[in-house]
Amino acid sequence: MGYVAAIDVGGTTMKGGFVTRDGTIHAFERRPTPRAEGPARVVAAVSAFVADLARPRDGERPLAVGLAVPGLVTPTHAVFSAAFGWRDVPVSAFAAGVDVPVALGHDVRSAGEAELAYGEGGRDVLYLPIGTGIAGAVVLSGELYGGAGGWAGQIGHIPVRPGGAACGCGQRGCLAAYASGGGMAARCGVDGGMDGGVDGGAGGGAGGAEEVLRRVLDGDARAGRVWGEAVEALALALATYTLVLDPAAVVIGGGVSQAGEHLLGPLREALAGRLAFRRAPQVRASSLGARAGLMGAGLLGWGVVPGAPGRR
Structure with missing residues (x-):
């Protein structure tokens, strides 16, 4: 065809x-x-x-x-x-x-459709690309959920630290300000940091995050603190999402997912630690990648x- x-x-x-x-x-x-x-x-x-x-x-x-x-x-x-x-x-x-x-x-919802069509899929899944910004594709009973206005999934703007770092969306303390590739780069003083506005970002953000991770592995204290705060912010947001919607899996995509187990391992541990009375959902990388x-x-x-x- x-x-x-x-x-x-x-x-x-x-x-x-x-x-x-x-x-x-x-x-x-x-x-x-x-x-x-x-x-x-x-x-x-x-x-x-x-x-x-x-x-x-x-x-x-x-x-x-x-x-x-x-x-x-x-x-x-x-x-x-x-x-x-x-x-x-x-x-x-x-x-x-x-x-x-x-x-x-929308880039993230479209990427979520691709995960359903060509990836490992799932009936109740949060597809979460972490790139320049953060947004999610919400999959309920095997279908993408758009919400009343079609804009569901703006998980990047869940407040994880009320009154915290400024976000380009106009709020403070948003997940994107702490855990997006752009947010991490900006907080670590890496060139290429973005403002983390009301945008998703199925791709991008890898360059800044790669540099932050390189500094972490080299023992840089500031980068280690930024990376750790990003993992904790993600765990807090995902714990809230889990308790409300009970996903079977959280699928991490986007440029930051290229960090692999350097991100996923600590994130699984932190998420499990925030869910005292229930098992955490599976956290895995997107099978489709970039x-x-x-x-x-x-x-x-x-x-x-x-x-x-x-x-x-």
């Missing part, structure tokens, strides 16, 4: 490529997200990426485009992104001159291809 073009927009990089219906990614490409140049420049960069991927190649063109972006998103508008500063950007602004269907969606966001964007595209089958 051909392929769709897919773009996953992160706070640091944009990932794009062609995705077949079985989730295979071809012609993978990364481009920098020009966040520092302002919202109009980011929109223009995304639009140029979309146009490049949508053009015909060797007589064939994608059947549709799937575009996954962070923040508050509807099928017709990128409503708000603190990281980028845009508000109410219509899908047409990302797709000027493109004459195939274009589907717009591919989840782009595969999810591909699913967005396949969702608007006439006659295409549903979730695999």
